[in-house]
Amino acid sequence: MSAAQHIQLNHTAVYASDRWFSAEFLAGILGLEVGALFGPFLPVDLGNGVTLDYYEKRDEPVQSQHYAFLVPEDLFDGVIARLEAAGVTYYADPSHREPGRVNDLFGGRGAYFDDPDGHSMEIMTRPYARP
Known part of the structure; x- marks a missing residue:
């Protein structure tokens, strides 16, 4: 077996003001729970064992990053409904030119939205096709 079959992302720090x-x-939009503080980190556990560890940066601006979430088809509409209920604009494209729309890439559905610190969040029901 190759290393790629064994190595998995375990956690990543998400900088936040x-x-x-x-x-x-994010937990509210995705229908998840926020975990207990772990040192300086506030975790949001995802379904595949990966944890987003929110880390506060107050002394310098937060640089925008991109985070993509694979969402089951039967939960996608609920995420969109929570975005709408929260007054968060979502887009069909990463450039934010198609507000209030979803895309149909790779035979699934997807959308982009920004979190409070400007991180670009993506939800999709099908992973990107890789050559």
Whole structure:
């Protein structure tokens, strides 16, 4: 077996100006829970064993990153409904030119939205096809 078959992402730090606000925002949109503080980190556990560890950076601006989430088809509409209920604009494209629309890439559905610190969040029901 190759290393690629064994190595998995376990966690990543997500920089935020307010870790509680940002973690609760994403967890609420995705229908997840915020975990207990772990040192300086506030975790949001994903279904595949990966944890987003929110880390507060107050002394410098947060640089925008991109995070993509594979969402089961039967949960996608619920995520869109929570975005709408929260007044968060979502887009069919990463350039944010198609507001209030979803895309149909790779035979699934997807959308992009920004979190409170400007991180580009993506939800999709099918992973990208790789050559």
